[in-house]
Amino acid sequence: MYLYNSATHKKEEFKTHTPGRVEMYTCGPTVYHFAHIGNLRSYIMEDVLEKYLRFAGYDVNRVMNITDVGHLSSDADTGEDKMLKGAKRENKTVMDIARFYTDAFFDDCRKLNIKRPDVVQPATGCIGEYIKIITKLIDTGYAYLAGGNVYFDSSRLERYYIFNDHNEDDLAVGVREGVEEDSNKRNKNDFVLWFTKSKFEDQALKWDSPWGVGYPGWHIECSGISLKYNGEYLDLHCGGVDNAFPHHTNEIAQSESYLGHPWCPHWFHVHHLNDPAGKMSKSKGEFLTVSLLEEKGYDPLAYRWFCLQSHYRKTLVFSWENLDNAAAAYTKLLSRIAALKPEGDVDAAALGEYREKFLRQVGNDLNTSMAVTAVFDALKAKANDATKLAIIGEFDKVLSMSLLEKAAVLREKAAQAVRSGGGDYVITGEGDPEVDARVLARYEAKKAKNFAEADRIRDELKARGIEVTDVKGGASWKRV
Ligand code: AMP
Ligand code: ZN
Secondary structure (H helix, E strand, O other), rough: OOOOOOOEEEEEEEEOOOOOOOEEEOOEEEEEOOOOOOHHHHHHHHHHHHHHHHHHEEEEEEEEEEEEOOOOOOOOOOOOOOHHHHHHOOOOOOOHHHHHHHHHHHHHHHHOOOOOOOEEEEEEHHHHHOOOOOOHHHHHOOOEEOOOOEEEEEHOOOOOOOOOOOHHHHHHHOOOOOOOOOOOOOOOOOOOEEOOOOOOOOOOOEOOOOOOEEEOOOOHHHHHHHHHHHOOOOOOOEHHHHHHHHHEEEEEEEHHHHHOOOOOOEEEEEEEEEEEEEEEEEHHHHOOOOOHHOOOOHHOOOOOOOHHHHOOOOEEEEEEEHHHHHHHHHHHHHHHHHHOOOOOOOOOOHHHHHHHHHHHHHOOOHHHHHHHHHHHHHHHOOOOHHHHHHHHHHHHHHHHHOOHHHHHHHHHHHHHHOOOOOOOOOOOOOOOHHHHHHHHHHHHHHHHHOHHHHHHHHHHHHOOEEEEEOOOOOEEEEEE
16 A cells, blocks of 8 residues: 655555554544544544555554543643543533543444444553653653653754654744743753643542652653554554644654654544634534534435545535535435345456455555545446445445445335335336335435435436326336
């Protein structure tokens, strides 16, 4: 696979430390609120990457942290403590908030067919790891104590800015507007490894440490968790593009100083989903969640489809109109797959050819829009329906759009409706299951009071020269 690497600013052939095995790490959510659909864009694209690697034959060990302590509302050790903020907002304990929003996050993931990583580790469960790393960093002169806190000494590094080519001053914490500098820091890029003197008197979660009772900084959790579960050589580190600086930069600084050798050669950053007004943010009050999409009648997978249509390295702009288009395209695709008859023998040679092409095309910097196109190409393949279904089933191992499952349900419903005189909705037409499925989808949309979708399906059929008439107990259709 060829993958863009933000550490080298180039597309490179992806290689692993141990052949055939990928040690993969993903920065998990800060569980002080629901995930917004922007956060979930990152997790969808990382999920596709993981599934592609498995599809290509790798054995993948994917590790994710859950940030349930230590993340301040600014990434640069300043601002409010996010977990405390959530607890105050809801009048609950930090632990209650963490538990509730961790579950909510994985519910959203399930609805979006995002696989749970092999290891999911809350940050509060690995305090011993952080203490071990920080102790060594102090012993080797990479960290120092000041004002009761432990800081990483960035002046010890030959190269600190790994991901950015911009002017250092643009990124320096001390000169960012509205961000107060911590006077304990010796250098502007130093960052906190362990807090004992925090401005949050009511900090709920604290642990004993050689430097006093306190809690870890945000960045150390990902190094500690990855070193514990991925080992000393990480192959692939993922996150949203906002994580690159300072979070990932600091992870590299502390991990490599601790290990004394390079840590992770490949960095994968997903660009943001913005709303038309700009950046999507949880602090803005109302924000877009999977539940909101569901309330408005969308299948969460329509959002996954929307994300897959564009490249992970491009900013994606969300609008309801764009989501409507994706939802309509997805529904239409399902009915086309439903029209395939799962009969006959699979042509293994054709299946192999399509698989190879898919691997090559999608393996070019995770080109998910090519993966989407590949499904439409499979529908047009010079092969029998069984082979087409087998090809689509293979592609869906990466896309995870439940294509075969949902199409099978549609096919069965349409068959039942056409068959059963006594069924609750009988479709009479010219014997085309694909059209039957669309007519049924229109009925289902109407039943769910999604009249816009029902009208869209009627218009779509009309544009194809098919006229649907509602009759008692069902519908009839004909080509006009
Ligand atoms: P957080 O819960 O704030 O720690 O963020 C979880 C993940 O979502 C991180 O990998 C972020 O980089 C990513 N992220 C945050 N905002 C967006 C966005 N608008 N679009 C895509 N990913 C985002
Ligand atoms: Zn992280």
